Amino acid sequence: MAVVIRLKRFGTKKKPHSRIVVTDKRSARDGRFIEQIGFYDPSKSMPLVKVDKERALHWIKAGAVASMTVRSIFKKEGIIKK
Numbered sequence: 001m002a003v004v005i006r007l008k009r010f011g012t013k014k015k016p017h018s019r020i021v022v023t024d025k026r027s028a029r030d031g032r033f034i035e036q037i038g039f040y041d042p043s044k045s046m047p048l049v050k051v052d053k054e055r056a057l058h059w060i061k062a063g064a065v066a067s068m069t070v071r072s073i074f075k076k077e078g079i080i081k082k
Helices: 053-061 068-077
Strands: 003-012 015-024 035-041 048-051
Antiparallel strands (some): 015 035, 035 048
């Protein structure tokens, strides 16, 4: 099973927010997930980001691959080094 860390979209039209989830690569974007590890709201003037760093590192060490957007968020939060 290929595991990825990606965003799951929530919110209404023109007011999106996302959850950072660990999921199987084959599942739908907003479908089933294994674990929720964070929250991302880009609509604020300063984007709101909350990530469980321990769980994120656990999944990365276990072989999960972060999407491009999540990788960018992790770099800004200091979870992944450049």
